[in-house]
Every structure is written in structure tokens, then in C-alpha cells.
Amino acid sequence: MSIDNHQQVVVVANNITDRKNAELKLIESEEKFRNIAQNSLAGIFIYQEYYVYANNEFSNITGYTTNELYKLKPWELSSDKYIQQAKEIVRKRLNGEKFPKDYKDIEILTKDNQTKIVRVTTQTIKYQGNYAGMGTIMDVTDIKKTKKQVQLLSKAVEQMDELIRITDKDGIITFVNDALVAHTGYKRVELIGENVNIFKSGEHDKSFFENLWNTILSGKTFKSVFINRKKDKSIYYEEETITPIYNHNGEIEHFVATSQDISERIKTEKQLQKLATLDSLTGIYNRYKTNEELDIEIGRVKRYHGNFGLLMIDIDHFKDINDTYGHDIGDYVLQEFASVISKHIRESDRFGRWGGEEFIIILPDSDRDSIIKFAKKLNREVESHKFKDIEKMTISLGCTIYKKEQTKEELLKNVDKALYKAKKDGRNTVKII
Numbered sequence: 001m002s003i004d005n006h007q008q009v010v011v012v013a014n015n016i017t018d019r020k021n022a023e024l025k026l027i028e029s030e031e032k033f034r035n036i037a038q039n040s041l042a043g044i045f046i047y048q049e050y051y052v053y054a055n056n057e058f059s060n061i062t063g064y065t066t067n068e069l070y071k072l073k074p075w076e077l078s079s080d081k082y083i084q085q086a087k088e089i090v091r092k093r094l095n096g097e098k099f100p101k102d103y104k105d106i107e108i109l110t111k112d113n114q115t116k117i118v119r120v121t122t123q124t125i126k127y128q129g130n131y132a133g134m135g136t137i138m139d140v141t142d143i144k145k146t147k148k149q150v151q152l153l154s155k156a157v158e159q160m161d162e163l164i165r166i167t168d169k170d171g172i173i174t175f176v177n178d179a180l181v182a183h184t185g186y187k188r189v190e191l192i193g194e195n196v197n198i199f200k201s202g203e204h205d206k207s208f209f210e211n212l213w214n215t216i217l218s219g220k221t222f223k224s225v226f227i228n229r230k231k232d233k234s235i236y237y238e239e240e241t242i243t244p245i246y247n248h249n250g251e252i253e254h255f256v257a258t259s260q261d262i263s264e265r266i267k268t269e270k271q272l273q274k275l276a277t278l279d280s281l282t283g284i285y286n287r288y289k290t291n292e293e294l295d296i297e298i299g300r301v302k303r304y305h306g307n308f309g310l311l312m313i314d315i316d317h318f319k320d321i322n323d324t325y326g327h328d329i330g331d332y333v334l335q336e337f338a339s340v341i342s343k344h345i346r347e348s349d350r351f352g353r354w355g356g357e358e359f360i361i362i363l364p365d366s367d368r369d370s371i372i373k374f375a376k377k378l379n380r381e382v383e384s385h386k387f388k389d390i391e392k393m394t395i396s397l398g399c400t401i402y403k404k405e406q407t408k409e410e411l412l413k414n415v416d417k418a419l420y421k422a423k424k425d426g427r428n429t430v431k432i433i
Helices: 005-038 056-062 080-094 141-159 178-184 206-217 263-277 287-304 318-325 327-342 368-384 408-424
Strands: 043-047 051-054 104-109 115-127 130-139 163-168 173-176 222-229 235-246 252-261 308-315 350-355 358-364 395-401 430-432
Touching: 043 056, 043 115, 056 130, 080 104, 080 115, 080 130, 115 141, 163 178, 206 222, 206 235, 206 252, 235 263, 263 287, 287 308, 287 350, 287 358, 287 408, 308 318, 308 327, 308 368, 308 408, 318 327, 327 350, 327 358, 327 368, 358 368, 368 395, 368 430, 395 408, 408 430
Parallel strands: 395 430
Antiparallel strands: 043 051, 043 130, 104 115, 115 130, 163 173, 163 252, 222 235, 235 252, 308 358, 308 395, 350 358
């Protein structure tokens, strides 16, 4: 079979055309790859024994120019602890081995010797007739640092002694730390998703919570002492700070509350307050507090144009009781006397131990006649009361009415004079000045 010259020319022409078309497609394909790669936000690279291609972002991440990269072996960017791992991967790729292309986070050293954490994916490809490795990298240094900081913060929050909870803007609990769980007795699953009202004790009025929500919803921090309730219904005091947390749009999204249990401190403060205002023996006001209440009553009368009376009481012959029966009985008499008087005073009256066996009663909104009547009633109550081991006990009472032009010192001087007169006139009686 013979082929003429015309057929040979056609075959050769067709072969050349096919080859040219293939070359054009390859060039076009490479141009598309380069255009995509150069504009990619990820670093793209191809390597054989050395890097043979690197896009702009790969240069930006590593700090090397493309010409400098073409002189580097692929593992030479890795930090010391990743070099052997990188060498093994390069060897397998260049041998044409196929294996999973899952990403790995590794450390590399940039041209200026900075350590960066990059996320790398690679795969085996054919490049210019030989096997090569092609991959992408992304700089995740900041992400890793942020994640590490978040993990550290989370760990710190969990281990803090402070009670910490986070709620959404509607007060639904989204997070509680271990300290709060342990302190309140609730399990974490019993709190997450519940309203923060679960801790309410009923000790705060409506206005307290209105002020709280008005404050935090306006973007301000709220600080106060809360009286809350544990799972076992026991009450505890906590000093709490509630702070708004904003999202990226500047909108309040959460509230974080940090607090400390101050129950012991409150208990101590109440005890100290009690010691500071109450007489340790009788449990009624001490002299300091009685003086303070006297100032308050004088100020009230001056402001609102009312009146009040003052009553001073002395237990008759109290020294003889101590000498005859002993100080234990003397203390009992003082306590019992205070108890008897307390049963007969009004809620608005203030009763205090002035010193030794002397006592004072402040009587708001009282005139001369009502004071005398009240004083005589007390005199009869004490005289008829059965004190153990004491045959009979009486009291002397001095009374006075506060006059607006008087000073406190003048008022006390008058009531003292009235008491002195009652004692001078035979005791067990009432006198008024």
C-alpha cells in the first residue's frame, strides 16, 4: 500500500496542529493557574528538590523573595523540631507516593528569624515530567495565640475562687465556673439554660432589680451586695459586679457576673454593729447609741415642729443589792428590769442604758400629762414585779419636755435634776421639770 505525497503533508500538518493546540492549552492552563495563585489569600508553592514555584502570599508569609525561595530546599523553612518530619514528607512526594493531604500546623522560621505557625496542606503532582509536591499555607499564628489565650483564660476562670457566671441579655445562664457550682450546691446542668432568678432569695424588693436592669441595659456596670439563696435554700451574701459584654456590632449580648461570698464579713459587721449600739448586758441601746438617737429626735422636732419627752430612771438602792446579794444577782436585776420596761414602751420609743443603774427613755410626740402617766405606770410595774431573791425593788423617775430653744446638754441637765428631786424626796416616785 502506498501513500502519496499529498497524504504525507496532510498527516504532518495535522500532527503539528494537534501539538500546537496542546501547547496552547497548556500555556493557557498555566496562565490561569498563575493568575489564580498570585491573587490567592493563601500561600501556594510547588517544590521538587528546591522550590520551583511560590506565589506572592507565600513570599509575604516567609519573608523571602521568589528568587530566594528557588534556592531553598522545602524543609529549610521548618523550625528544628519539624525538619525531619518535613524531609520525610518531601521524600515521599518526590517518589510519587500518594497519601492523605490533611492539614498540619507547623512552625516555620521566616527570613528575619521570626517563628510563625502555619497551616500546611500538600499533595503529590506531576510537574514537567517528574513528581513534585504542591501545597498551600496560611499564617495561623494569631489564631493559635488567641486560642491559647482563650484556653488559658478559660482555665483561669474555672480555677478562680470568685463565683463567675455569664448570662444572655435576657438573664438566661450560659456559663458558670466550678467555684459557683460548688458554692451554691447546684449541678452545672441544673443551672445552664435557667434564668438567673434561680438564686433569688426574696430579700430584695422590686426597685432593687429595676435599678439593676436599668443600669446594665444602659451599658453600665452594676455593683451591689446581693442576698441570694443556694440549692438547699440557705441564704448567703455576695458582693457582686455585673458587666455588659458587647458583640462586634456594639450591641449588648451577654452579662458577666463576678462575686465573692461575704456572709462571714456581714455576720462580723452585724456583730460589731450590735456591740457598737447595744449594751452587752441588757441588750438595749448603749449610751453611745442613746445619745445618737437623742440627736436624731431633736433634729426631727426642729424640722417638723413636734415635741418629745425624756425619762431618766434610776434603780433605788442598787448598790445595796450588789453588796447584799452579789454582782451576779445585780446583773440579773439589770437584765430583768430592762425586760420589764421593754414590754411597756411603744415601738417609736427608744430605751437605753445611760450608765450603771441609770436608764433613759425617749418618748416622741408626748406631752407633760402623758409622760407623767407613763412614768407612774412604769413605777408600778417595776414595784409589783417579782424579782428572784429580791424582796422588793423600786425605781425613781425624772421627766422633762424638750423645748426647741434648748440644747441637748440643757435637756439632759433638766431630766437629771428631775431624777435627783425624785430621789431626794424619798425615791420610788416620779418628778417632772
